[in-house]
Amino acid sequence: MTQITITALGQRGEGIAEIAGQRLYVPFTLPGEKVEIAMEGERGTLLSVLAPSPDRIEPVCGYFGVCGGCSLQHLAPAPYAAFKRGLVVTALSHAGIDVPVGQLVEARGIGRRRATLHTRAAGAGYMRPRSHDLLDIEACPILVPALQQSAPGIARALHAAVGDSDIGFTATATGLDVSVRNERKLKPQKLVPLAQNLKLARLSLNGELVLQSQPPSVRMGKALVELPSGSFLQTTEAAEAALAGLVLAGLKGARSVADLFCGVGPFALRIAESARVLAADSDRPAIAALQHAVKHTQGLKPITTLSRDLFRDPLAPAELAPFDAVVFDPPRAGAEAQARELVRSKVKTIVGVSCEPRTFARDAAILLAGGYRLESVTPLDQFAYSIHVELVGVFKR
Template sequence: MTITTTITALGHKGEGVAEIDDRKVFVPLALPGEEVDIAVEGDRGTLLALRQESAQRIKPFCPHFGACGGCQLQHMDRPSYEAFKTALVETPLHFAGIETKVSRFIDASGDGRRRATLHARREGAGYMRLRSHQVYDIDACPILVPALRRAPDITRAVMQAVGEADVSFTATLSGLDVAIRTEKKQARADRVAPLAARFGLARLSLNGEMVLQAQPPIVAMGRAQVELPIGSFLQATEAAELALAEYVTAAVGKAKTVADLFCGVGPFALRLAEQRPVFAADSDKAGIAALDKARRFAKGIREVSAKARDLFRDPLTQFELPFEAVVLDPPRAGAEAQVRELAKSKIKTVVMVACDARTFARDAATLVGSGYAMSDLVAVDQFTQSTHIEIAATFRR
């Protein structure tokens, strides 16, 4: 069914919302106030033509925008873009009973994303098409750091070597770290091994196992240098890591005893340890080992007691929290079990970094309900042109 309608709002996935026959229809690439022709199927609309454009609309900077599904917001002007992303943080908090505003919006795009996953399929190499499981073939991606300019070429070479796969890239100080994932059980390491020399890779892995390593992939974290384990978490942009680390360091202040929970490879713990001993915990055993090694070889770093522990199933109890401050940086699922223990503790300061606004709001409500006051709510925009946003906030008793 094809109809003409007006877009009345923007959904949390960046899609225009049209009210048709008392139901909402979601239309990618459309903006509030626009009169559009759309094809409707259920609650989905496909933009066919713009009859009247919004004043918010701008020309996308990438020629692939609209077909490639990697970005959703390149057609929005800057004020509208920041307002939309700010609302992504504030709205879930409102529904959780917390009325507050983002105090700062930090553009953390920096030189571009240092991490990306491209898909190798018969139709090409790139990201998934908009609303599709088919890959949109790209020649370049302007939101990536220059070091990843050959990522599409490497992905195509992977397709030729082992067939369909997902290829994850990380740009490090010592070169590219490339991790291949494939469903093909007979995928052979010797088929992809020549790619390491061909593209000058620092490390190449296949389904979690190292194929070749010319040199360890290294990233700097304060005074320390960390050798990245295969598959460990790292912030998408260096600018975001620096912005979040500066926020965490300032919020912790002069606290003498600090715990960094969900610490990963240590972007906060290693910097905090420049001033005081730090306890760090995460379920990622390889990440904990990398953090411990980085601490041992770094100069000007105090003691970091790094422990592998599943904080979802086995959170630190209120009796194991003899700290003045705790830093949390959980994955998208949030830190529900650990936050419940923090709520029962006497810890003065909790600094929370989050990548999911809904689980952040849930966990923030638990802390606020137990007597903490939330302050300095910050939105850190490292996944630019997408509907993802990083969050940081401070909670004090």
């Protein structure tokens, strides 16, 4: 056992101390705290807090510290917001971009509507910190009410039928969408009575439909979108609405917009209330879901869809010519190839949405070098108590 004083908070949410000129990383600690730890190489395990920081608060969950799902429940709201905003500021600074970053927008809403739980003989829950050992939980307070207690119970029931699994949950307007993945060869039909018993909207096993009592659906603007199994969805409903609001504000006045990496259309469907839209993504089921939603929604301007791998085959300047604005919301890898084509185009406005500040900063540097200016950057918090942050940047020629 060793007593140390934490001097900083690292980008992974861990307290940092120095011993004999070497950095030591200690999860669940805060700057200024005197703590007792067990050392293992460059990492420390917190044993007790001898002198707490004034920024330390009581965690909202009794599993905090032994569960690997959250890392920042002990940090008070103001320094927590500063930490998340700082992730964006630091990423932009490292890319040589000096631009004002807005205050963090709180977008957690009533909780996460998506989660993945693991099931093992030990129960159902999340993995312990830096471990593959499962922590059995009864409830998770950062999820939406429909999942907080029901998800662990459903996971246990499924484990009894299918064994060790990773189980994805999505809470939708029409019920729970549950997707089971494991390595066993099982006949999906055997799970039909269980899915009925659990009153699930849909159950899938290793990508194969077991039962769909009704299509899992979410509202996006005027549209009701039927979600494909395993499709991407913003983690919280509040974040989707906040992101869409920032996107629409950035696009103000645009009459024709290309929505790239559009998914099932959370932006495209809202943009189409006032502008023509091209919506492109490589996810064919997502594009099909968007097409279906467009067909059954009144009051939208035309939405043209395009199934295309924008990493390998980005829209070229000639294809971008009809649009006075572009939105891109890529996965964590970013939109580097598309950014390089955008600087060769005459598109006046670009709105970038990202869940990874470092790749956003890389792509932003490409756009800035190509003649755009970055007018605003707004960070959003939908990943409660984690080290992840969402952001929206608005670029103008």
